[in-house]
Amino acid sequence: MHECRCEVLRKPWELSFLAEAREVAGLRRVMRLHLATWGLPNVIEAAQLCVTELVSNVVRHVGSGTPATLAVSMRGPAVRIEIRDPDTRALPTLVSTQVDDEEGRGMALVDATAERWGVVLNGDSKITWCELATGLDSARGHIKDVRVSKAEAVLAICSASPERWEVFGQMGVREAQRDAVILMADLLHWMRAHGCDPDEALDRAQVLFEAEAYSEDVSLQA
Incomplete structure (x- = not known):
């Protein structure tokens, strides 16, 4: 789990x-x-x-x-x-x-x-x-989503303070949010270094996120 x-x-x-x-x-x-x-x-x-x-x-x-x-x-x-x-x-x-x-x-x-x-x-x-009911395992847990878990695993590797991720519950959301922003900026640098358009990548990511979020909302209301 x-x-x-x-x-x-x-x-x-x-x-x-x-x-x-x-x-x-x-x-x-x-x-x-x-x-x-x-x-x-x-x-x-x-x-x-x-x-x-x-x-x-x-x-x-x-x-x-x-x-x-x-x-x-x-x-x-x-x-x-x-x-x-x-x-x-x-x-x-x-x-x-x-x-x-x-x-x-x-x-x-x-x-x-x-x-x-x-x-x-x-x-x-x-x-x-x-x-x-929320579907959570605890009052401070997050919803079960493979994408959320994958992002958290990547953040644990790329975090500016990786030692904080070694112990369950020691990483605050604010600190993780900072690291997530840094990671997104790093990915945009990667895009530019490989001849890709960072703005286009951001737009496509936003469209994908909104489409998936909308699909989830529809499924919850069904």
């Missing part, structure tokens, strides 16, 4: 907001940005759906304008999403619904999307949470 030699630090974060229908789009954008930064594009759609349904549940059953908090963290290899609100009486309930039902589908969608979900009652608030 491949071990991630460059761990991804995913710090917990939270955001206070008013539970209103118009806030949902902004919360979905925040989720997309943070999960992209965490290197988890495969979880974005599911996370956005869960946030939409959990917030809508607060709006519908607790009240529009209720002060609430969105908190996101890693629980082992899973992404944990929490919505905190001040009402300990209106508890989310999983009910049986039909396909064409407009009411009561929120928690059914969360239940179908998340690995698990639940509610934590505190003295003056409740937390409705769900956890999403």
Whole structure:
């Protein structure tokens, strides 16, 4: 099994907001940005759906304008999403619904999307949470992709600080990013030294990357 030699630090974060229908789009954008930064594009759609349904549940059953908090963290290899609100009486309930039902589908969608979900009652608030599978081996690992593993192996060889790659987990992403940029510059020098056009190579690499990324997004949505 491949071990991630460059761990991804995913710090917990939270955001206070008013539970209103118009806030949902902004919360979905925040989720997309943070999960992209965490290197988890495969979880974005599911996370956005869960946030939409959990917030809508607060709006519908607790009240529009209720002060609430969105908190996101890693629980082992899973992404944990929490919505905190001040009402300990209106508890989310999983009910049986039909396909064409407009009411009561929120928690059914969360239940179908998340690995698990639940509610934590505190003295003056409740937390409705769900956890999403990521496919990671650990909270700081990266997605399984032969191209990512190959690039990491090349970086380990070409790194300006190769000794840091000898021990699992000692190479930070920022340091590795610096080495990756240096490696890309070296490859462009190689292109020029062999009579190739570096700009054309960059353009072709960008097109290839975007095409593969698009294909992956489509397959995840299928």
